[in-house]
Amino acid sequence: MNDFSIKRYFERLFTQFGRGWNRFWYTPSDPLPLSLIRVATGLLALYFILTYTADVSHFFAQDGLLPYELTELPQYMPDGQVYNPATLSYLSHLNTATELNVAHWIGVALLLFFTIGLFSRITAVLGLIVTLSYIHRGPMLTSEIEPVLVMIQFYLCLGPCGARLSVDRLLTLRAAQKKPAVAKDPGKQKFFSATLATRLIQVHLCLIVAMMGLAKLAGPGQLSAGPEWYDPWGTGEAVWWLLARPQSGMFETLGFLRDYPKLIAAWTHTIVLFELAFPILIWNRLARPLMLGVALVVWSSLALISGLWVMYILLIVACLSFIEPTLLDQWFKKRSVANNPLNPKTVSQAT
């Protein structure tokens, strides 16, 4: 290969990459998947916040389990911390039970607005701030659930997540009834920001699943004490160990599986294999429906036995980003046609 052809190769490479990049991130698309993800994520975020109701003052009040001063102690700050994230939480500035409860219910209301799609561009951002405030105020209360919840909420802020399946759209349609010449139905528009947000969810989801799979092969990152680590995912016993955790609540129900070690091993190995294959095969159009189906089965099973059902439901919700908008649109078509005031039949009835 001579210099001339090398130059041409790189020219072609950069041109093709640029076109592919633009097509991947910026091709306008229907915001329906994003809107559906908003509804599901909003419900789970609401659940996340509502479960704090009984504990918000017990955890965060000045005389509670985690007074603000505790977050300022260096030994409880995350590794390599450059600032105290608790300062970003509005809950850090509230001390009494009354103040915390008022703020809590305002947060619930904001997330409710976000879920139903009322002022969704604003409530998406405010909802994210609410969720992050709880996380930053009590990082010691967090588990694997919060990073996945925040990831989806963050990307929903970037796209028109309230363009469909929302109160916002209903309000626009009502306005259109009054001034049909001016109002545009956002549900019929395509947005590049819908593609951007959807793509970011897809890419981030693949990163998470890949790391989850690798973590099951690699073992714990740090083990400073305790007995020597052995590999329950390799030996095929991991599902049993998850089942047998007393707090998982599934031991009594699924304890009979102890008599079927091969089934447990197959279940364990399927989880690892799936999580390693998903980030690659999901990009293949032919394999995508299969991967989505397996994701539903595998993550539902993990939701049952791991005690982390919110996280696995969130992962399934994030998978909606891989479903073609046209396919989703077909599911919603009958309903949207019937409810759409811009539909000629409906408009003629209204006038």
Added chain:
Amino acid sequence: MSSQTLPAKDGDSPGIPSQGVRTLITLLLFFHLFALLAGVAGNFGARSGLRRQLRESPGIQPYLRTLWMDTGYDFGLIYNNPYDFDHRCQIELNPATAGNEQAERTFVDLMPKGIWDGMRQRRYLALAQKLRLHLGDNNEEADLVAALAGGMLRKANVENGTHLFRCLIQQTQDLVSLEEIAPEMRDPEHEEWFATFYEADLILDQNRWSPSKREDRGSMTQSRGNLQRSR
């Protein structure tokens, strides 16, 4: 960021944003994706110096930390080590001393009784587990124990006395060795599945409960899974 589709320039497909907008968004995308990868590289598994430095690149950590994305997503769920298992904290009120061993024992649990909700339950389990992670030779856990004990005792309306703060680990039941053990041990609540890994006397000092660690009770029994394999 504008969500409306902008006028296309020559050569662009309709609806694709203008060149300037695309350039700006692409730069932001590069930063975000680099930050995500640096966060994963700097948090996942064993880390080289380069991986740690990537995570410490200017602006990366504050950005990721603010968005709660500073993680390796290493959700392995279970490794059969003590950090996997359920942890509980409790306070024994006025524990038995020489002479009153027969007195009824009263406990205040960190996790309120009767929690059916998995998310609430998980927060209390996570809190007890974080305490284990902070156990150290330099008494690093003392402030956390003092805060937890203070909150627990205030909620139970206990204002004085000398109490015992205790953290327990609740081990799971081994798949193989369960066949060999007595039937009553199949109950996950059986007391032999619990091991104490931290004990401290709580002493009221200027309206604050201060823990005094009992050094001789820090050991944890080995999990039955490992016992089985070492036989």
